[in-house]
Amino acid sequence: MNAVLPVVFVSSSIADAELQRLSLLLQPLSVSISFRQPESEYFLQYIDNKVVLSNHQQQVFADFVGGALNHRIHHRGAEWIAKAVDIKKNKSIWDATAGLGRDAFVLASLGASVQLFERHFVPAVLLADALQRGQQEPQMQAIISRMSLNFGTIFNTDLPCPDVIYLDPMFPERQKSALVKKEMRFFQAAVGEDNDSTDLLNKARTMPVKRIVVKRPKHGAFIGDIKPAYQYVGKSTRFDVYLPV
Template identity: 45%
Template sequence: MSVLRHLISVSGEESDISSLAVELDLQVVTESNDELALRWSSGQLSLHFPNQQQGDVLVDFDNGAMQYRVKHGGGFGQAVAKACALSPRVLPSVLDMTAGLGRDGFVLASLGCDVTLVERQPIVHALLADGLRRAESSLDSRNIVRRISLRRGDSSELVGQQYEVVYVDPMFPERKKSAAVKKEMAAFHQLVGTDEDADLLLAKALEFATHRVVVKRPKGAPFLADRKPSQSLTGKSGRFDIYALRSMAADKFKSSVDE
């Protein structure tokens, strides 16, 4: 796990990030030679690699790939929507216990679900909060963001709260062939390591869910806590393990997407 110490400001906007630097206990600098640093430039926050050639990692819900997925990714027919049993008449409340960069949660919100994102790693939370902030002023994304709430901390802080669907996507050990790993995943491994308590996350998810728990896993990975799911949806490289607790009857959910 890498220690991140610096928040780089390259645009003379140090005052805009002073409170964030204090919150994250980071030193504001104009340059850094560390392995990892946060970077503030042109009103956006990113994870920066001072000694590497790869580009920064940031949360951008308006980039081409994300918008293509939202508009042309298959809608209710895509795997994450099927795993969560979504349809135009079944739009459950969703808790994403391991939000990360928030992409799956954003897709679920784009289909009409009210989504609560929880992220316990402070740096990742800051990146996600910045991405949501920028999306609020975007014509393409602002209506979607209105259905998303973000919380920082461990899921244990959600005692007593329940959601119809709970989604879990724990970090898993980095593959040996690191060249095949996307830069975002490699950066996350550097920053946060793996979720060694992944089995406990499943137990918590089953407490919070009223209808189903959905766990995203690599295709050949073992079941969390060695607990066999009700069913699995398997793709080329990954799968969704579904723990069904109650029927997802259409008349129990919202029946329209906000315009």
């Protein structure tokens, strides 16, 4: 069984304060706590003071404090995304496909205020937990305070429209790409594909924003075969820039 149940498996030895913190975090996401390990292949688990997506052999979690993302923001890994969103002029961004929040974190570290939208409870739980952990690190607080998680999609929000809408959907083809990191494949197996990304792009283009930026593998097809206005091409990633219609 592949489907992840909306519960977080917690050891019965968890401290009361931690249990309370976790319950408050999970409540808005309609996810509950279980002291029994789910029988599904993939399950959410609270272990080592964080929530992880587990499958007995590996774990995936969102993390804004560890090394990889910080390396990316300090070693030019943010250069193309900064150009694609035109970060100097556009400081208000909606990340319409938040996932594990890495791109959103890079954008926030460049000074943008980012509203993260995630419709699936698995990444939403991992993100909510990572944001809370990040807030406890003094050197991360300024960046994390510019990131807000919305459980849902950009189409059911009352927030004022941003300068830029950013999309990075899970294309079916990405599962075969050697460029997809092992942990993203693991995550995809539990969360599934985004087969409605053309609709998402089309709807985003009807909104009064300055641009819509779509992240794609360097040689990947355009979303819905829709040609962008222009592109920024990095080493393995491409950013297609669309203008509203």
